[in-house]
Amino acid sequence: MKVYLDHSATTGTDPEVLQQMLPYFSEQFGNGSSQHFYGREALRAIDLAREQVARAIHATPNEIYFTTGGTESDNWAIKGIAQSLRHKGDHIITSAVEHPAVLETCRRLEKEGFRVTYLGVDGDGAIDPRALEDAIDDRTILITIMTANNEIGTLMPIREIGAIARAHGVVFHTDAVQAIGSVAIDVKQMGIDMLSMSAHKFYGPKGVGVLYKRNGLRVGRFMDGGEQERSMRAGTLNTPGIVGMGAAIERAIAHMDDNNARNAALRNYFVEQVLARIPDVRLNGPADWNRRLANNANFSFEYIEGESILMCLDLAGIAVSSGSACSSGSLDPSHVLLAIGVPIESAHGSIRFSFGKSNTKEQVDYVLDKLVETVERLRAMSPLFQYVQGEQKYV
Numbered sequence: 001m002k003v004y005l006d007h008s009a010t011t012g013t014d015p016e017v018l019q020q021m022l023p024y025f026s027e028q029f030g031n032g033s034s035q036h037f038y039g040r041e042a043l044r045a046i047d048l049a050r051e052q053v054a055r056a057i058h059a060t061p062n063e064i065y066f067t068t069g070g071t072e073s074d075n076w077a078i079k080g081i082a083q084s085l086r087h088k089g090d091h092i093i094t095s096a097v098e099h100p101a102v103l104e105t106c107r108r109l110e111k112e113g114f115r116v117t118y119l120g121v122d123g124d125g126a127i128d129p130r131a132l133e134d135a136i137d138d139r140t141i142l143i144t145i146m147t148a149n150n151e152i153g154t155l156m157p158i159r160e161i162g163a164i165a166r167a168h169g170v171v172f173h174t175d176a177v178q179a180i181g182s183v184a185i186d187v188k189q190m191g192i193d194m195l196s197m198s199a200h201k202f203y204g205p206k207g208v209g210v211l212y213k214r215n216g217l218r219v220g221r222f223m224d225g226g227e228q229e230r231s232m233r234a235g236t237l238n239t240p241g242i243v244g245m246g247a248a249i250e251r252a253i254a255h256m257d258d259n260n261a262r263n264a265a266l267r268n269y270f271v272e273q274v275l276a277r278i279p280d281v282r283l284n285g286p287a288d289w290n291r292r293l294a295n296n297a298n299f300s301f302e303y304i305e306g307e308s309i310l311m312c313l314d315l316a317g318i319a320v321s322s323g324s325a326c327s328s329g330s331l332d333p334s335h336v337l338l339a340i341g342v343p344i345e346s347a348h349g350s351i352r353f354s355f356g357k358s359n360t361k362e363q364v365d366y367v368l369d370k371l372v373e374t375v376e377r378l379r380a381m382s383p384l385f386q387y388v389q390g391e392q393k394y395v
Ligand SMILES: *Cc1c(COP(=O)(O)O)cnc(C)c1O
Pocket: 008, 009, 068, 069, 070, 071, 072, 099, 101, 146, 148, 149, 150, 175, 176, 177, 178, 197, 198, 199, 201, 207, 209
């Protein structure tokens, strides 16, 4: 059996979405900037996708800018504001649990003389709106806080953050890459000035994303060159990718409640079974399901390494992620787990399971059996576990 439980790392393009993309690779290959009918046909398809994306977050089409993905959108939003508002201030507020696309961009700006406040989070991974308000000073130009966390699924208090940002006249950007398709977003109601998203996280193609930018907000341009995207983001548009993104977001919004209900049912069952069948395990992130993405579960298995669990599950045909996919390859413990107070040893033994459309109850039962077996086997080989067991005998 093959089981994919890594939907937060990426999803496969929906077959119906792919069908809609295909003509734009070949017969309808026109450049959206060309004035002849090839170009007009591409432009028509791009305009439709722009409307689909705008509708999904209650924006207007001229507030949508196509990019190459979440990383580019985050870079553009943060560096763009730093550039356009440098005369007003030099202070940026973010959280300690952001995706590297945000954290590393902020670190870069620090090297260029900006001050960055990395707000700490509570044990569930959420920032405290009061701490945010306290951190704002008269040089603050940007608040960038994610809508939902990619490792532990925490939903941030976006409405409150939006209201605070508005009250203080500070620009608010949110990385909503994990939230699109799982959380209803209304940029106007929520006070969001800029928002990043990425198609491959909601069953669209890789390499295409969007930055939403509120009309009237001045942001430095990201890519110099031609006049694409109202001269804000140069480069020939990726027509097939954009068509796929539009189709995928429309489907994601239309099926959001069904998908969330299915994911939550599988996830809740999985969590309940893991806690019942495996001793010395800790659920990371909110236990209150209303404060968490419906498809996310993250556990620390004491006394063993997440990397070893991942490899054993991989041999059994099960795909999961240790820490975050972006930091795997490095053995540093997850910055998110450390920020919520998970001890370093436990953070090393952590695995993210992220559910999605392809998963079934039968698959979850298979994963549970393999996981129980794997944890037992690894613990039997773990000197630390042996030592703790030995100690307990003499208490
Ligand atoms: C995946 C992800 C990104 C990066 O998006 P790409 O399109 O892969 O560059 C950024 N932020 C979050 C929260 C993510 O989960």
